[in-house]
Amino acid sequence: MLKAVILIGGPQKGTRFRPLSFEVPKPLFPVAGVPMIQHHIEACAQVPGMQEILLIGFYQPDEALTRFLEAAQQEFHLPVRYLQEFAPLGTGGGLYHFRDQILAGGPEAFFVLNADVCSDFPLSAMLDAHRHQPHPFLLLGTTANRTQSLNYGCIVENPQTHEVLHYVEKPSTFVSDVINCGIYLFSPEALKPLGDVFQRNQQDGQLEDSSGLWRGAGTIRLEQDVFSALAGQGQIYVYLTEGIWSQIKSAGSALYASRLYLGQYQLTHPERLAKHTPGGPRIRGNVYIHPTAKVAPSAVLGPNVSIGEGVTVGEGVRLRESIVLHGATLQEHTCVLHSIVGWGSTVGRWARVEGTPNDPNPNDPRAHMDSESLFKDGKLLPAITILGCRVRIPAEVLILNSIVLPHKELSRSFTNQIIL
Ligand SMILES: Nc1nc2c(ncn2[C@@H]2O[C@H](COP(=O)(O)OP(=O)(O)O[C@H]3O[C@H](CO)[C@@H](O)[C@H](O)[C@@H]3O)[C@@H](O)[C@H]2O)c(=O)[nH]1
Numbered sequence: 012m013l014k015a016v017i018l019i020g021g022p023q024k025g026t027r028f029r030p031l032s033f034e035v036p037k038p039l040f041p042v043a044g045v046p047m048i049q050h051h052i053e054a055c056a057q058v059p060g061m062q063e064i065l066l067i068g069f070y071q072p073d074e075a076l077t078r079f080l081e082a083a084q085q086e087f088h089l090p091v092r093y094l095q096e097f098a099p100l101g102t103g104g105g106l107y108h109f110r111d112q113i114l115a116g117g118p119e120a121f122f123v124l125n126a127d128v129c130s131d132f133p134l135s136a137m138l139d140a141h142r143h144q145p146h147p148f149l150l151l152g153t154t155a156n157r158t159q160s161l162n163y164g165c166i167v168e169n170p171q172t173h174e175v176l177h178y179v180e181k182p183s184t185f186v187s188d189v190i191n192c193g194i195y196l197f198s199p200e201a202l203k204p205l206g207d208v209f210q211r212n213q214q215d216g217q218l219e220d221s222s223g224l225w226r227g228a229g230t231i232r233l234e235q236d237v238f239s240a241l242a243g244q245g246q247i248y249v250y251l252t253e254g255i256w257s258q259i260k261s262a263g264s265a266l267y268a269s270r271l272y273l274g275q276y277q278l279t280h281p282e283r284l285a286k287h288t289p290g291g292p293r294i295r296g297n298v299y300i301h302p303t304a305k306v307a308p309s310a311v312l313g314p315n316v317s318i319g320e321g322v323t324v325g326e327g328v329r330l331r332e333s334i335v336l337h338g339a340t341l342q343e344h345t346c347v348l349h350s351i352v353g354w355g356s357t358v359g360r361w362a363r364v365e366g367t368p369n370d371p372n373p374n375d376p377r378a379h380m381d382s383e384s385l386f387k388d389g390k391l392l393p394a395i396t397i398l399g400c401r402v403r404i405p406a407e408v409l410i411l412n413s414i415v416l417p418h419k420e421l422s423r424s425f426t427n428q429i430i431l
Pocket residue numbers: 018019020021024067068069096098099100101102105124125126127128162163164165180181190191192193234258
């Protein structure tokens with residue numbers, strides 16, 4: 012019997028995801044037409060023997076989360092429960108705090124997945140590796156280029172045995188090009204070292220982080236407190252993947268992840284991809300259209316377009332590399348490229364909403380999305396355009412490389428601006 016835990020964080024997290032995380036908790040933001048963590052749940056539900064999926068975070072349970080859990084349980088015929096931390100407990104504290112719930116029923120092992128990653132989740136392959144040679148911790152690893160590796164947990168492995176010999180979380184200088192994907196398979200014994208860290212922290216009281224922040228004694232950082240501490244002791248192993256993988260930290264990376272998942276749908280969910288039908292809109296490449304959306308036949312969509320519930324797309328609209336969220340309206344002949352159009356927003360006729368993609372270098376197979384900061388040298392960097400919820404864009408204007416906060420009613424064109 013197996014279980015899975017998804018670490019969903021909480022409201023103070025996901026700051027790079029604003030203004031989109033104002034409206035829905037980041038783990039529920041739709042990527043390729045379904046909530047971000049539905050991809051995780053689908054992958055877990057496919058592993059034979061999966062008994063229960065637990066979401067651990069510090070969000071107050073709200074209507075959206077409750078509805079999502081109910082729908083997921085029905086669809087996957089599995090208990091999917093939310094366990095709320097009383098305070099942010101870090102990536103390991105919640106696992107230890109809720110250990111009784113995780114171990115209830117005696118699972119052979121449990122997966123732990125960061126919510127903010129996009130992957131093809133090679134969970135069955137990890138399970139096979141674990142069953143072949145059981146160890147307390149199995150980490151999924153992938154490669155990154157030298158510069159970008161510094162943004163992740165870096166793993167030095169024994170190439171023959173795949174034992175993790177050395178682990179450094181977000182090092183300041185190059186350590187290894189093998190990085191931690193935030194996808195793990197733990198055996199029940201893995202909770203013992205977490206308990207040791209917990210006991211030590213209780214004795215030491217409040218601790219100061221390397222960043223100078225105080226963290227409560229219940230906090231456990233899986234990466235520094237456990238992986239770094241136990242590396243080289245025959246307890247942690249890495250399973251390397253060449254499959255798709257990306258972090259989802261910002262809106263730009265959500266758009267990139269959407270492209271990766273839409274590509275995956277060719278194999279996993281061909282029914283979710285829109286097809287060109289006589290009298291329907293022109294479809295180019297991978298496009299998701301929610302069944303309730305109304306799309307005019309002369310619109311041209313794709314590649315990498317995802318259209319949410321109740322969206323209206325008018326005649327002559329051109330949409331490419333974009334996500335249009337629930338209830339938005341694109342009036343006739345608008346052009347939306349490399350953008351996210353927020354819930355209930357309206358883009359007026361002949362308006363152009365355009366962003367600049369920040370995708371990984373296609374000539375570097377080890378490249379990932381840059382952990383985009385919005386500014387460099389005091390200047391706003393060109394990035395995808397984001398319209399927050401219920402924004403109104405008038406007819407015949409250009410909105411380029413801009414972030415428009417919710418409920419704004421614009422009256423003219425804007426370029427390279429954050430519109431507050
Ligand atoms: N329940 C809970 N979840 C948390 C907490 N803090 C973070 N998380 C969740 O844990 C995951 C990791 O979050 P971060 O702490 O922001 O770490 P990171 O910068 O994403 O880096 C981690 O993931 C990388 C891969 O994406 C790894 O490379 C890196 O080593 C590390 O594990 C996210 O899904 C986040 O929601 C917490 O206090 N409680």
